[in-house]
Amino acid sequence: MRTQVGIIGGGPSGLLLSQLLHLRGIETVVLEKHSREYVLGRIRAGVLEHSFAALMREAQVGERMDREGQIHEGFFIAHDGIKERVDLRALTGGKTVLVYGQTELTRDLYDARDRFGGVVIHGAEDVRPHAIDTSRPYLTYRVGADVERIDCDYVVGCDGFHGVSRQSIPNDKIRLLERVYPFGWLGVLSRTKPVSPELIYAAHERGFALCSLRSPSLSRYYIQVPVTDSVDDWSDEQFFDELHRRLPDEVATAMITGTSIEKSIAPLRSLVVEPMRFGNLFLAGDAAHIVPPTGARGLNTAASDIYYLYHALVDHYSKRDDRGLESYSERALARVWKGQRFSWWMTMLLHQFPDNSPYENRLQKTELDYLFSSEKALASLAENYVGLPF
Numbered sequence: 398m399r400t401q402v403g404i405i406g407g408g409p410s411g412l413l414l415s416q417l418l419h420l421r422g423i424e425t426v427v428l429e430k431h432s433r434e435y436v437l438g439r440i441r442a443g444v445l446e447h448s449f450a451a452l453m454r455e456a457q458v459g460e461r462m463d464r465e466g467q468i469h470e471g472f473f474i475a476h477d478g479i480k481e482r483v484d485l486r487a488l489t490g491g492k493t494v495l496v497y498g499q500t501e502l503t504r505d506l507y508d509a510r511d512r513f514g515g516v517v518i519h520g521a522e523d524v525r526p527h528a529i530d531t532s533r534p535y536l537t538y539r540v541g542a543d544v545e546r547i548d549c550d551y552v553v554g555c556d557g558f559h560g561v562s563r564q565s566i567p568n569d570k571i572r573l574l575e576r577v578y579p580f581g582w583l584g585v586l587s588r589t590k591p592v593s594p595e596l597i598y599a600a601h602e603r604g605f606a607l608c609s610l611r612s613p614s615l616s617r618y619y620i621q622v623p624v625t626d627s628v629d630d631w632s633d634e635q636f637f638d639e640l641h642r643r644l645p646d647e648v649a650t651a652m653i654t655g656t657s658i659e660k661s662i663a664p665l666r667s668l669v670v671e672p673m674r675f676g677n678l679f680l681a682g683d684a685a686h687i688v689p690p691t692g693a694r695g696l697n698t699a700a701s702d703i704y705y706l707y708h709a710l711v712d713h714y715s716k717r718d719d720r721g722l723e724s725y726s727e728r729a730l731a732r733v734w735k736g737q738r739f740s741w742w743m744t745m746l747l748h749q750f751p752d753n754s755p756y757e758n759r760l761q762k763t764e765l766d767y768l769f770s771s772e773k774a775l776a777s778l779a780e781n782y783v784g785l786p787f
């Protein structure tokens with residue numbers, strides 16, 4: 398088989414790129430290791446920035462998102478028994494975020510690829526990029542006993558943190574900058590009315606907690622847990638008891654608890670790969686960078702990679718102009734690092750760090766005091782949360 402752009406990974410990054418390129422007459426094939434049901438079973442992002450939503454509309458997949466997504470004009474930070482509001486709209490001159498689950502967004506992208514006749518191959522095992530440092534790269538993959546080959550002009554690695562793309566680049570050609578945190582987020586999805594119509598991020602001496610949602614009848618809650626914990630260590634009752642302890646009384650008493658319909662632990666990690674290109678292999682999304690979920694940046698940063706790469710590929714095919722491809726890594730990384738900085742800052746602000754000294758704990762408290770005493774500090778938080786410009 399031959400295509401113009403071979404995409405590894407059928408998560409949101411790969412599907413969005415495929416859909417955008419299709420609309421500009423550029424052929425793609427998406428190779429996804431897992432089944433569609435498996436991909437749609439992973440509960441991840443919930444908060445989309447304005448520019449991400451705009452890109453979904455440009456890809457002609459924004460209709461259900463605009464109908465069912467909820468515009469959020471602010472969120473709360475709870476600490477010391479109180480909750481204080483961050484008014485995103487007022488602090489950013491009118492900007493907001495959209496609460497729409499990654500599962501739904503991925504479903505919309507799959508539906509669109511089907512509708513437009515896109516090629517998405519599920520169950521592609523042993524995907525491998527070859528000859529990526531030449532002008533004739535190709536991909537191989539296995540379905541059962543059969544090995545298939547796809548020749549292409551470019552390979553785009555959208556295969557997430559555990560993917561094969563990044564690992565295909567020789568070690569001496571890339572640099573990995575990384576920070577691993579000693580805790581994870583235990584998340585529970587429950588078919589109950591969310592405790593608050595707006596998100597509540599809570600800093601507490603027992604650890605961080607987050608009250609989020611997917612719809613008026615679907616809650617998503619998280620608590621910070623040691624990285625050594627496993628899901629089996631936490632019954633639903635223990636989870637909600639611990640969540641209650643970390644929230645102000647007025648929130649805890651108003652919460653409706655229920656049975657979990659999904660429960661998982663996400664370890665917290667920051668990682669950046671530099672550069673995001675080797676020869677004719679380009680990396681995008683979680684394949685190139687990971688952030689702790691605290692600032693809701695991961696998927697949103699993937700969207701900016703896709704935006705730059707999409708325009709670069711369109712310029713290549715329509716105008717033979719390769720400046721966008723040449724500068725892709727540098728442009729993408731400039732925004733990636735701002736997302737890293739913000740996610741690190743939000744994580745430091747709100748979590749308990751087991752090795753912190755009393756001095757560092759005091760500084761953390763002072764950071765919160767400062768935040769809510771300075772309009773400028775709050776405006777900086779809000780500007781980053783709604784998303785910096787592409």
Ligand code: FAD
Pocket residue numbers: 405406407408409410411428429430431436440441442443444445499521524555556557558559560561562582584663681682683684690692693694695696697698699
């Ligand atoms: P992925 O979603 O990881 O997709 C990669 C795809 O590649 C997968 O389908 C995988 O099966 C496939 N694949 C992997 N290896 C191979 C291979 N060898 N061959 C073929 N296919 C392969 N971000 C936000 O912006 N806002 C949020 O509110 C937010 N909340 C989050 C909450 C949690 C608990 C977590 C864990 C993450 C959150 N994120 C959030 C981050 C966000 O989910 C990720 O950044 C996003 O999934 C990245 O999309 P992606 O397509 O680049 O990678």
Ligand code: PHB
Pocket residue numbers: 441442443444596609610617690691692693694
């Ligand atoms: C979520 O709803 O899953 C979510 C929301 C905000 C975050 C992280 C996760 O910062």
